[in-house]
Amino acid sequence: MAGDPTKANLWTDADVYVSFDLSATLPADANTPFGPQWQLVGLLDGDEGFPENREEDTDDKFAWGGILVKTSRNHFKLTKSFTALEDNATVRRLVWPGSTETKIKVPVPEKCKVAFETREGEKVRRLATSLYAECSLDGDHGENETDLESATIVATIYPNASKELFDRQATPLLESISVTPATLSVAATEIGAVVATATYSDETTADVTAECLWSSSDPTKATVTAGFITGIAAGNATVTASYLGETDTVAVTVTA
Secondary structure (H helix, E strand, O other), rough: OOOOHHHOOOOEEEEEEEEOOOOOOOOOOOOOOOOOOOOOOEEEEEOOOEEEEEEEEEEEEEOOEEEEEEEEEEEEEEEEEEEEEEOOOHHHHOOOOOOOHHHHHOOOEEEEEEEEEEEEEEEEEEEEEOOEEEEEEOOOOOOOOOOOOOOOEEEEEEEEOOOOEEEEEEEOEEEEEEEOOEEEEEEEOOOOOOOEEEOOOOEEEEEEHOOOOEEEEEOOOOOEEEEEEOOOOOOEEEEEEEEEEEEEEEEEEOOH
């Protein structure tokens, strides 16, 4: 089976952040925490996830003879939902906008920025509204003795002038590693050094020599520790560096 399992996602944790300040800035990158302008929705129903719905009016245009030649598209609408399990100030403001601690008013959705964050181990992905959203209760909201109180909230996402819906942030994924130099010649009892460099999906690189798992195809000829290759006896060996599923090799020649 072809494919890359590292690009398959099973999100094990998630959060939703809301800011009622439309000038709130998004963190610099996916590894930077949200600032005080953003409020955490709290516990979420993981089984419900973040359902996304797209609506669009389409009109097919046919030529004589029934041949489809054009399709017009307009009135695009995107909604994204989440189910909150906490009764906190942020959730109440989304469910009952305009209300207070003591008075419940007819809800009129207010504009807010919403950021959806999903996580799997060290992997993080964020989608934050480029302009704003309007949130409202989707379906029923009530209490009973057998189920957790919950509120499913649907966010209607409004695009900005450039038709952008979300700003996307993600931790970069490892694409490959490269060991340099690709060939190395050392004398017996001498030590040579190589460097392992990781390349990520955002085109950044990092020295991962110390983090790699190193091995030699023939330890009687050459051994390796943390990128330092020691010649043992005259001959050849292949040194392999492994890092998070990616590998690269060095052809080693040991001289007498």
